[in-house]
Amino acid sequence: MRHLMILFALLTLLLGATFWVTSLGKVGIYSTFTYSDLLHSAWAHFKMVFIAVVIATAISVPLGVLVARTVFAPLVLPVIGGANIGQTIPSLAVIAVMAPLLGFGLQSAIVALVIYGLLPILRNAYTSIKSIDPAVIEAAQGMGLTGIQIARRIELPLARPVIMAGIRVSTIITVGTAELAVLVGGEGLGKITLTGVFAQEPLIILQGAAPTAAMAIALGLVLELAERRMTPRGLRIEPESF
Amino acid sequence: MIRLENVTKVYPDGTVAVRRVSFEVLKGELCVLLGPSGCGKTTTMKMINRLIPMTDGSIYIDDLDNATMDETKLRRNIGYAIQDVGLFPHMTVGENIETVPALKGWTKAKQRKRAEELLELLRMRPHEYIEKYPRELSGGERQRVGVARALGGDPPVLLMDEPFGAIDPITRLELQNEFLKIQQEIKKTIILVTHDIYEAIKMGDKIALMKEGQLVQYAPPADLLFRPKDSFVAGFVGADRGLKGLQLIRTKEVMWKSPPTAHPDEKTEAARKRMKQYGIDRLAVIEPDGKLRGWASASDAQGAGRVKEITKISSVAAGRNAVLSEALSLMLTSGSDVLAVVDQHNRLEGVVTFKTIQETMREAVQRGASQ
Numbered sequence: 377m378r379h380l381m382i383l384f385a386l387l388t389l390l391l392g393a394t395f396w397v398t399s400l401g402k403v404g405i406y407s408t409f410t411y412s413d414l415l416h417s418a419w420a421h422f423k424m425v426f427i428a429v430v431i432a433t434a435i436s437v438p439l440g441v442l443v444a445r446t447v448f449a450p451l452v453l454p455v456i457g458g459a460n461i462g463q464t465i466p467s468l469a470v471i472a473v474m475a476p477l478l479g480f481g482l483q484s485a486i487v488a489l490v491i492y493g494l495l496p497i498l499r500n501a502y503t504s505i506k507s508i509d510p511a512v513i514e515a516a517q518g519m520g521l522t523g524i525q526i527a528r529r530i531e532l533p534l535a536r537p538v539i540m541a542g543i544r545v546s547t548i549i550t551v552g553t554a555e556l557a558v559l560v561g562g563e564g565l566g567k568i569t570l571t572g573v574f575a576q577e578p579l580i581i582l583q584g585a586a587p588t589a590a591m592a593i594a595l596g597l598v599l600e601l602a603e604r605r606m607t608p609r610g611l612r613i614e615p616e617s618f
Numbered sequence: 619m620i621r622l623e624n625v626t627k628v629y630p631d632g633t634v635a636v637r638r639v640s641f642e643v644l645k646g647e648l649c650v651l652l653g654p655s656g657c658g659k660t661t662t663m664k665m666i667n668r669l670i671p672m673t674d675g676s677i678y679i680d681d682l683d684n685a686t687m688d689e690t691k692l693r694r695n696i697g698y699a700i701q702d703v704g705l706f707p708h709m710t711v712g713e714n715i716e717t718v719p720a721l722k723g724w725t726k727a728k729q730r731k732r733a734e735e736l737l738e739l740l741r742m743r744p745h746e747y748i749e750k751y752p753r754e755l756s757g758g759e760r761q762r763v764g765v766a767r768a769l770g771g772d773p774p775v776l777l778m779d780e781p782f783g784a785i786d787p788i789t790r791l792e793l794q795n796e797f798l799k800i801q802q803e804i805k806k807t808i809i810l811v812t813h814d815i816y817e818a819i820k821m822g823d824k825i826a827l828m829k830e831g832q833l834v835q836y837a838p839p840a841d842l843l844f845r846p847k848d849s850f851v852a853g854f855v856g857a858d859r860g861l862k863g864l865q866l867i868r869t870k871e872v873m874w875k876s877p878p879t880a881h882p883d884e885k886t887e888a889a890r891k892r893m894k895q896y897g898i899d900r901l902a903v904i905e906p907d908g909k910l911r912g913w914a915s916a917s918d919a920q921g922a923g924r925v926k927e928i929t930k931i932s933s934v935a936a937g938r939n940a941v942l943s944e945a946l947s948l949m950l951t952s953g954s955d956v957l958a959v960v961d962q963h964n965r966l967e968g969v970v971t972f973k974t975i976q977e978t979m980r981e982a983v984q985r986g987a988s989q
Contacts, residue, residue, distance in 0.1 A: 514669070515698065518669060519698055519718050520721060610710070610752065
């Protein structure tokens with residue numbers, strides 16, 4: 377519970393900073409962005425992140441689960457390895473490569489974000505299935521549960537919290553990476569931050585960066601609560617160990 | 619009830635895990651598959667519920683070829699308990715036990731009633747345990763729930779793979795004893811896999827001893843001990859087979875029923891005479907209410923006086939269902955060559971002497987050798 381309070385305090389601080397800069401109206405020779413600019417960029421940012429994470433999830437979860445099955449064991453290394461390599465390339469480079477490949481525009485930004493957001497979800501989906509005690513699956517088979525019943529009643533409930541954690545991490549990363557989307561023709565809060573960078577005006581950088589950080593924290597919180605709700609009671613950690 | 623005919627398992631790489639194994643387990647019998655690790659006992663068991671497909675041969679359950687049966691239906695009618703238990707961690711104890719009943723489409727009320735019955739059967743208070751999660755249970759409790767879950771759908775057949783393996787020796791002993799009692803009530807046809815010869819002797823009506831994928835000997839425990847088919851069996855049961863055999867016989871089978879006793883208030887003179895008459899040097903001293911008080915020995919009974927004055931108070935005694943190994947152990951620790959056998963109210967039922975045990979064992983070994 378304590379880390380929740382710290383995050384809430386941080387969230388308030390970041391939003392406060394955003395409002396403060398916006399309320400200044402003018403810094404040096406530059407005008408700050410208006411509330412309506414801010415709202416519009418934040419919404420565009422959120423949409424981009426949302427679409428990218430949904431696509432990344434739709435690809436990673438089935439892939440991770442599939443790869444975790446022993447039958448597909450030979451595929452494990454290339455897939456996880458490939459995703460790992462993807463993660464080591466700087467996000468800026470991934471985004472930069474997309475422009476010549478797919479042209480300028482939102483689609484390039486989203487493809488880059490999806491590639492970048494895949495790994496945490498994929499890795500967690502894979503581990504979540506792999507970490508299920510084989511005895512549990514053997515017992516289920518021995519009792520006459522069908523493959524589908526095992527997936528639905530045993531594997532999914534046990535894997536869900538770990539998969540959700542992967543989605544949360546991926547979302548937080550994507551909120552940050554999406555700052556760069558503006559470079560390939562995307563929209564979002566990156567527009568404000570980069571304007572500040574080009575103008576060499578720290579307060580305008582803050583006007584874009586603070587709400588981005590706030591969004592990452594807020595989405596992280598929402599997803600963490602969802603994760604807790606989805607954790608079956610039998611797996612929950614006792615409150616005192618928090 | 620369960621009949622294996624030339625059951626064979628060959629893995630794709632050519633390894634023969636099980637080679638032409640045939641035996642039959644009768645209804646209500648507990649058959650132990652015994653052998654060193656890698657002998658194919660678990661593989662053999664898993665071919666019965668088709669967790670492992672067999673390469674050749676047939677398995678009949680109630681004269682039905684298991685290869686022709688629907689896999690899930692087959693398994694729902696065969697209870698399955700394994701060493702690592704594999705309780706579903708996200709389900710309560712109740713939900714775990716209700717798994718097969720739910721799959722079989724029983725009503726909610728009937729499922730819950732079944733779970734309560736089974737917890738009761740395994741000596742776990744239903745109201746205390748039914749809503750608990752597996753992580754809240756001790757190792758022994760998990761094993762019990764595992765067995766209860768295997769019995770959930772009231773299957774006629776039970777497969778158990780080292781079900782008492784992963785727990786401490788004391789709890790294991792307790793569970794084995796309880797399970798034997800339970801089996802007397804439920805009379806399931808059971809195949810139990812173990813590498814522990816003591817467990818096999820204790821639990822099995824019959825033992826199938828396997829080696830390198832082949833069935834070496836299929837016989838009741840006493841035959842395995844005293845009529846080993848070859849040197850492998852003799853080696854496996856060990857040079858201390860006489861001692862192991864003590865586990866097969868219960869005190870009630872060999873005890874001296876209604877032996878002469880002494881009364882605390884009678885004269886030592888009378889007691890001494892009685893000892894002489896029976897050719898023994900010790901008498902159990904019994905209270906008027908039939909309870910065991912202790913022992914009076916001939917050497918102390920020389921003078922006058924009452925028996926109670928020379929009685930050595932002792933509460934060391936065995937139950938009538940104790941096996942001879944326990945009786946012998948009690949004798950050795952109490953330093954006496956006679957042991958009282960009492961009922962649950964500490965009333966004397968008989969006595970077992972060291973000599974009785976010795977003779978019983980010698981007889982068993984000779985009987986084995988002469989056949």
